[in-house]
Amino acid sequence: MAPKFFVFEGCEAVGKTTQLKRIEAALREKGFPVIVTREPGGTVVGEKIRSVVLDPVHADTIQPLASLLLFNAARHQWMHEVVKPALAAGKTVLSDRSFLTTMVYQSYIEGIDADFVHALCMKAVDGVLPDKIFLLDISDDELQRRLLGSREEKTTRYDIKGEAFHRKAREGYLAQVARFPGLIERIDGEGPVETITDNMLGRIVSMLS
């Protein structure tokens, strides 16, 4: 039974982190060795980069290309120090976000050429793609409702963006499905939390067995 690499993606407030924690707990209960990680970050160098690239203080000065390079520098360290060693040790990797967010933020939203961003991201991950990216998706209305109601602390320069940004991000995530055939599975994020977990857990366990 080979370990696998799963990513949870989607807009702010779609429930990525909640689902990731529930799935981690369920997999551990079933006896699967698993690690949880997040992008960007998870390494000493990566966390320092994260603190530069996401700091709201740079929101008006940091250039799209600089963001792209910083996210991919952190990503490369993360692939090298976290993901590859975990897979090599037989552990399944669950990650909160991936290069897909870079495709959406730096290309779809900030306008850098998609093929260039795609190629750079593939270089940063040494060609190691997830076995599956679960794209949690909720309607624009539900997204707006959750963003308004969110009590989470807003700490990054993306958290403080307005509704138009998050709506465009949703559009951008959905547009990636066709670019990466077979890689991304859209998951309806509006049902009961348990139903969503069971849905993804079923796929994950069958891929791990």
Next chain:
Amino acid sequence: MAPKFFVFEGCEAVGKTTQLKRIEAALREKGFPVIVTREPGGTVVGEKIRSVVLDPVHADTIQPLASLLLFNAARHQWMHEVVKPALAAGKTVLSDRSFLTTMVYQSYIEGIDADFVHALCMKAVDGVLPDKIFLLDISDDELQRRLLGSREEKTTRYDIKGEAFHRKAREGYLAQVARFPGLIERIDGEGPVETITDNMLGRIVSMLS
């Protein structure tokens, strides 16, 4: 009289910074508007990146590709915030180092494909090349002598490298002359400091007039 963009390159201890300061003073005396800058750095984001990428504490963990992306992220901010505005304001730019060091360190020494590094550097600078790169060069023996005698504080993870690294770097700088035809001028860095300044100042003033 259009402003120009000059870069001073070469190994540690060849006298780049000394010459740059002397030429800055001479140009100011002659009434040329000039700014002095350095790579990586010179911007808020860039200085933060610099402190991550050059910190000796990461010497064993930071990957070549991560270094490449970090240097180019800082470079892009620097081009956008420092070089382009200065040139647009009619000021001549003198820079301590440039993308040439990245070609040498991340490609020639650390082994990343030269065409990829070259293309990424050109993207980072938005295609804005210096009017001239002065490559200060001293013999291997002289380089060794100066490195041993240097009383400068060693603060970056490159400063603390051994002689073999610096010898290879010299080889790498000389190898770039053919890759960038007409851009790089090798300057003999072993003569009296005044002769070296006069040599470069002559070229610079004629290009500015």
